[in-house]
Amino acid sequence: MLRVNYIRENFDTIVGLMKVRAIENLPAKLQKIINVDDARKVIQQDLEAVLSKSNSLAKEIGILYKSGEKAAAEALKTQAAMLKEPTALLTEKQNQNKTQLENLLLQIPNVPHPSVPAGKSDADNKIEKTVGDIPILYNGAKPHWELAKEYDLFDLELGVKLTGAGFPVFRNQGAKLQRSLINFFLNSAVEAGYEEIISPLMVNEASAKGTGQLPDKEGQMYEIPIDGFYMIPTAEVPITNIYRDVMMKEDQFPVKMTGHSFCFRREAGSYGADVRGLNRLHQFEKIEIVQISHPDKSYNALEEMVKYVESLVKKLGLPYRLLRLCGGDLTFTSALTYDIEVYSAAQDKWLEVSSISNFETYQANRLNLRYKNKEGKKALAHTLNGSAIALPRIMAALIENNQEEGFIKVPEVLQAFMGTDKIVKK
Numbered sequence: 001m002l003r004v005n006y007i008r009e010n011f012d013t014i015v016g017l018m019k020v021r022a023i024e025n026l027p028a029k030l031q032k033i034i035n036v037d038d039a040r041k042v043i044q045q046d047l048e049a050v051l052s053k054s055n056s057l058a059k060e061i062g063i064l065y066k067s068g069e070k071a072a073a074e075a076l077k078t079q080a081a082m083l084k085e086p087t088a089l090l091t092e093k094q095n096q097n098k099t100q101l102e103n104l105l106l107q108i109p110n111v112p113h114p115s116v117p118a119g120k121s122d123a124d125n126k127i128e129k130t131v132g133d134i135p136i137l138y139n140g141a142k143p144h145w146e147l148a149k150e151y152d153l154f155d156l157e158l159g160v161k162l163t164g165a166g167f168p169v170f171r172n173q174g175a176k177l178q179r180s181l182i183n184f185f186l187n188s189a190v191e192a193g194y195e196e197i198i199s200p201l202m203v204n205e206a207s208a209k210g211t212g213q214l215p216d217k218e219g220q221m222y223e224i225p226i227d228g229f230y231m232i233p234t235a236e237v238p239i240t241n242i243y244r245d246v247m248m249k250e251d252q253f254p255v256k257m258t259g260h261s262f263c264f265r266r267e268a269g270s271y272g273a274d275v276r277g278l279n280r281l282h283q284f285e286k287i288e289i290v291q292i293s294h295p296d297k298s299y300n301a302l303e304e305m306v307k308y309v310e311s312l313v314k315k316l317g318l319p320y321r322l323l324r325l326c327g328g329d330l331t332f333t334s335a336l337t338y339d340i341e342v343y344s345a346a347q348d349k350w351l352e353v354s355s356i357s358n359f360e361t362y363q364a365n366r367l368n369l370r371y372k373n374k375e376g377k378k379a380l381a382h383t384l385n386g387s388a389i390a391l392p393r394i395m396a397a398l399i400e401n402n403q404e405e406g407f408i409k410v411p412e413v414l415q416a417f418m419g420t421d422k423i424v425k426k
Contacts (some may be wrong), residue, residue, distance in 0.1 A: 047094060054087065131321070144347075156263070199261065286389070
């Protein structure tokens with residue numbers, strides 16, 4: 001969430017940078033925020049004046065009673081009683097103004113970094129680099145959903161029986177491959193200096209607002225209204241919220257956390273070839289990395305996180321490309337995002353497996369996540385996160401790209417976890 005003072009002091013800069021997001025009537029929306037904040041100041045002044053008068057009368061009444069001037073004291077009590085109504089009215093106006101201002105601020109996305117390219121959709125994202133050779137498969141190679149049946153790796157139909165579409169059941173070597181990937185990713189993150197966290201799979205409304213899932217993605221989240229909980233779409237939500245309402249010290253930076261979790265997304269409106277097999281699910285597993293950084297060092301942290309995720313993909317032997325997201329594809333809360341896509345040979349397409357983002361102070365302002373510098377001054381921290389990595393599409397690319405006639409090769413880094421160098425038919 002943007003700060004009102006930041007909007008006041010950087011109005012033209014914000015409007016200029018936001019052009020890549022193509023937000024309709026943005027100047028008017030920002031001006032309305034300023035106007036509501038101006039009204040807040042007037043209400044606050046009026047309320048403080050009434051409260052000051054009330055406090056002054058209370059002191060005078062006390063003095064008069066002590067000196068035996070009961071009649072004069074009673075007269076002032078009548079005056080004090082007359083202040084109760086304006087105090088109540090101004091307090092109500094103040095609360096209404098606070099709610100209005102917060103709702104207006106929640107509708108404004110983060111300001112993009114100057115390096116974010118213009119564009120309307122993922123087709124306009126900038127390819128920063130492409131790494132690795134596209135595998136050439138044998139004649140008759142199959143997409144992962146056919147391989148899954150042939151090698152008994154996962155069962156989509158059984159998931160429909162148990163729950164519904166988008167909830168696969170992993171079996172046998174498929175389940176073991178999932179577990180192997182989780183162990184590989186988590187061990188790698190811990191070795192890279194991240195603290196491992198096991199967090200809840202449900203969060204409350206304050207947590208979902210803190211990281212920006214609410215109100216922006218409310219329709220994409222599974223909600224449990226009777227308890228006021230939401231199923232997490234990513235471990236970013238609970239892990240980042242560990243530092244909600246926390247005052248840090250400057251020497252605590254950087255904070256590096258990682259966690260494996262199941263993720264739940266409604267994915268409303270998804271259809272077609274892009275949702276076949278493991279391409280798009282309602283429930284999936286992912287390892288997340290989160291950093292809380294000093295503002296001066298957050299973009300160095302972002303580059304570090306990108307290189308780290310790249311290293312994982314390289315160790316798995318998958319060709320990949322790194323993209324800088326355009327304004328039209330940038331998430332609501334992000335200032336700058338890189339996507340990593342791996343090539344899925346049997347589908348002949350690139351699949352996104354990781355997004356790594358710097359949110360600057362946007363999440364921290366919602367979270368009330370601040371730090372004290374060495375001079376004792378308070379400031380907002382920067383938050384970052386990245387997928388390291390989401391399992392479904394990585395698994396899809398791995399089994400497609402490594403298929404041979406009669407078996408599927410297991411990448412060397414996973415062989416110790418799998419206990420074999422190949423997956424064979426049962």
